Amino acid sequence: MNIVVSIKQVPNLTDDLEINSDGTNVDLDALQYVLNEWDEHALEEAVLAKESAGGAVTVVGVDTTGELDGALHTALAKGADKAAKITGDYPRGTDSHTQAKLLADAIKGMSPDLVFTGVQAADDRDGQLGPMIAAHLGFPYVGVVTGVEVKGGAAIVHKEYAGGVMAEFEVALPAVIGVQAAHQPPRYAPVSKIRQIAKTAKIDEFAGGAAPGAGSTVRRMFKPVSAGHAEMWDGSPEEVAEKIVGLIKEKGLLKT
Amino acid sequence: MAVGLDKVKPENITEEKTLVVQGMDISGHWNRMFEQRVIWDYDLDNLEKVTNLPGGESLGWCYGCAKCTGVCPVDIVGDYSPRKIHRKTQTGTDLFTSPDLWLCTTCMNCLRVCPKEVDMIKIMPAVREQVVLAGSNVPPELQKAFEDTAKHGNPLGQPQRKRADWVKKAGVPVPIMKDLKRPVDTLWYVGSYPSYHPRGIDAASAAARIFNALGIDFGILGIEEKDDGDSQRLAGEKGLFEMLAEQNIATFSKYEFNRMVVTGPHEFNAFKNEYPKYGGDFKVSHYTRFLVEHLDKLKPLLKKPVNLKVTFHDPCYLGRHNGEYDAPRELLCAIPGLELVEMGRCRENGYCCGGGGGGMWLDSFTKEHTTMRLSERRVREAAEYGADVLAVCCPFEVSRFEDAAKSTGNDKLLVRDILELLDESMRG
Secondary structure, eight states, X not given: OEEEEEEOEEEOTTSOOOBOTTSSSBOGGGSOEEEOHHHHHHHHHHHHHHHHHOOEEEEEEXXXXXXXXXXXXXXXXXXXXXXXXXXXXXXXXXXXHHHHHHHHHHHHTTOOSEEEEESOOTTTOOOOHHHHHHHHHXXXXXXXXXXXXXXXXXXXXEEEOGGGOEEEEEEESSEEEEESOOSSOOOOOOHHHHHHHHHHOOEEEXXXXXXXXXXXXXXXXXXXXXXXXXXXXXXXXXHHHHHHHHHHHHTTOOOO | OOOTTGGGOGXXXXXXXXXXXXXXXXXXXXXXXXXXXXXXXXXXXXHHHHHTSTXXXXXXXXXXXXXXXXXXXXXXXXXXXXXXXXHHTTTTOOTTTSGGGGTOOOOOHHHHHOTTOOOHHHHHHHHHHHHHHHTSSOOHHHHHHHHHHHHHSSTTOOOGGGTTGGGGGSSSXXXXXXXXXXXXXXXXXXXXXXXXXXXXXXXXXXXXXXXXHTTOOEEBOGGGOOOOOHHHXXXXXXXXXXXXXXXXXXXXXXXXXXXXXXSSHHHHHIIIXXXXXXXXXXXXXXXXXXXXXXXXXXXXXXXXXXXXEEEEOOOTTTTTTTOOOHHHHHHHHHSTTOEEEOOSSOGGGOOOOSXXXXXXXXXXXXXXXXXSOHHHHHHHHHHHXXXXXXXXXXXXXXXXXXXXXXXXXXXXXXXXEHHHHHHHHHHO
């Protein structure tokens, strides 16, 4: 069974964020990049699937930082069998539409049975990479998955909904899965092992094509300024509900 | 090559009926007194698994005298010693999967007394490294410490960018090299526990006040500083240590300074003995020796008497590993009113606190294999000698001993870094 895991690096969440001089984005060049946490879970779920059903795991990403090799070596140390990267003029913060096209083009040639990727990433919170890759490849997509079991030519996936609701889907392969959490915590790869692998690992390179772009641009990004205060209302739920209705009417927000 | 067991393998030894050596006929039944060692009656596969590892050879040299068992701190509260490991590998124990692998704190008391120089400081890290690479049988608490060190530059899992926050509350200037932008005389490597742990911050702040009072021209690295990783190295993550060494050496090399001073013995050991192998050769002192060099200026500042009975715990990595027993005592004796009381297990025979060799992150594991923590055993000893204060000079120790004082019912025993005692006497 051939599993491909698509990964992406995002800014380290504990770094301080400054807006860039254009005022259109966070100053990404000043930040330290780490592997997207949901992609860590996607990798773990892929390695677990390989360990139980057999096969090989290939990890691939678009190199937007020039430092993707470290993440690929770490993935190999955690149990991936092959690593690949897409190179070209793709700066930090390259949008998910572009990444999805570049990744789909590379993944097509890998004949995957399953494509795993984190259901979302901490930088753009788009959640669209998985569905867009699936659309490019013509594969079905299931997101917010917390467990995958491969049986015959299909995958049984465990999907989470809000309110504590869960569902079990049977998905025909090949398919794209957006992983919310692996069914076991991601394993630790000793730095000793990562450094050992870094000496001998071979990373396949794909030259990426034109960037389709997101179709939208950010006009302004700014830190919200506190303009006023919040009014706290006491009382029974009925009393507060009446106050809310009165406020909505007063502000002219009802089309009557 | 002949190391480990090779010298005495049965194939290498012959018994002769007649024997003439250098013209002398020594034939006779007396030369048949020399029989093969008893060890060859046992299956030696598990022993050879260790002795075949680079660094593991010396385990094969043990001849069972048990001098190590008498001084091993873990055997006092459990059933463990190098000699026992040597014997157990002959009777079915595989060190790679045995819990014994994680009980050694690398305190070196065994090596100090071993007539055959069986070196657990090399043997344990060699086996642990293989186990860590394979990823199985590593206690989860230790694994988390490795992960936190790799991700955040400190084993406490605190954010890298908060490493210099303690400076704001020190009450005295603590220059940070990146902002200072000029050479200093002394680069002070603060360390992870003094930067993040509340009791470590107490010692770091005391050190800052003392350095200021002495007019030392110093600077710290602030958020550019990363953990020394020496204990992680001894616990099996050599690659993590090397990565940190490369990063730290690159950072040190950015700045100009005449000498380095460190707060803790573990980084003292790393910078003095290991970093030169990676291209980082710096003149480094532990703060105790550094302050003794300034004692003529420090002593007049120690105005307020500290009328307490103080006993001193020799840190393994300052004492046994690096030969420094006197500087801490000179500092304590310089404090007016302080009465220094020595514990029975002091100086070369000091009793390990349990923090070294990864022990700092293995308590959840070792408690299943010992009757009490090493720190609890040590605190009881301090109490037996009637001490009011247990003085320390290693950042691992203060939290270990304060916990142990509470858990053994010795709440009245105070635990203080020597820096805190000096600071108390200085502040008048």
